Amino acid sequence: xxxxxxxxxxxxxxxxxxxxxxxxxxxxxxxxxxxxxxxxxxxxxxxxxxxxxxxxxxxxxxxxxxxxxxxxxxxxxxxxxxxxxxxxxxxxxxxxxxxxxxxxxxxxxxxxxxxxxxxxxxxxxxxxxxxxxxxxxxxxxxxxxxxxxxxxxxxxxxxxxxxxxxxxxxxxxxxxxxxxxxxxxxxxxxxx
Numbered sequence: 001x002x003x004x005x006x007x008x009x010x011x012x013x014x015x016x017x018x019x020x021x022x023x024x025x026x027x028x029x030x031x032x033x034x035x036x037x038x039x040x041x042x043x044x045x046x047x048x049x050x051x052x053x054x055x056x057x058x059x060x061x062x063x064x065x066x067x068x069x070x071x072x073x074x075x076x077x078x079x080x081x082x083x084x085x086x087x088x089x090x091x092x093x094x095x096x097x098x099x100x101x102x103x104x105x106x107x108x109x110x111x112x113x114x115x116x117x118x119x120x121x122x123x124x125x126x127x128x129x130x131x132x133x134x135x136x137x138x139x140x141x142x143x144x145x146x147x148x149x150x151x152x153x154x155x156x157x158x159x160x161x162x163x164x165x166x167x168x169x170x171x172x173x174x175x176x177x178x179x180x181x182x183x184x185x186x187x188x189x190x191x192x
Contacts, residue, residue: 028061039070043078048085051075052098059101066102076102083109089121089128093138100145107146115146122154126161134174136162137189162190 023031035054038045045054055075058065068075079098086092096106096114106114118139121127128135136158144150166172171182172190 032058032061032063036068039068039075041071041073043068043070043073043075045075048079048082049091049094051079052094055079055098056101064103076104080104080109083112083114086114086117089118089135090138092118092121093135093142096142096146097138100142106142115143115148118142119154122158125157127154127158131177132175133162133165133172134186134189137172137186137192141189141192166190 035045035057044051055065058068058075066074066076076099079095079102083095086095092114095109096118099106099109099114107116118127121135121139123130126136127139140155140158140162143152143155148155150156162172165176165178167178167182169182171184171187172178173180173182174186
């Protein structure tokens with residue numbers, strides 16, 4: 001829903017139309033139409049990473065991303081055909097979220113167990129780079145969306161890691177040192 005709101009905001013801004021939230025069904029449909037017009041012949045919309053976010057936005061709007069087809073290839077098929085290009089903790093998290101949103105089993109995407117791949121980034125207390133928080137935010141969301149129980153020690157330890165790095169102001173940054181201070185996006189992701 002947050003990604004859909006972001007995409008809608010960008011598309012409304014780019015068209016010069018502004019309106020207070022909540023957006024009407026017409027506004028959402030206009031944004032979806034704009035996105036559909038951006039779909040490339042290979043099924044993608046923007047880059048590989050952006051295509052994952054778009055799948056989540058499509059699903060959040062109650063449309064089926066599997067039906068977003070260009071030249072016989074859906075955006076979901078495009079993503080699945082490029083599963084081997086994933087490399088980082090955040091790549092796997094984003095991809096799992098998009099596959100769950102598309103109704104796919106993240107434990108078997110073209111024979112790849114994305115959940116196991118993401119769990120391989122766990123170091124005993126947190127996911128991914130120990131100097132970053134954003135990889136933990138997204139890993140927890142992705143694993144829970146994939147059916148990993150919230151009481152799983154990996155989830156609980158990562159949540160403790162996230163909580164331990166809340167700033168005095170109450171927000172979160174993308175990194176443990178809060179290099180640029182807390183920000184709205186990181187705080188929203190931490191809360192989710």
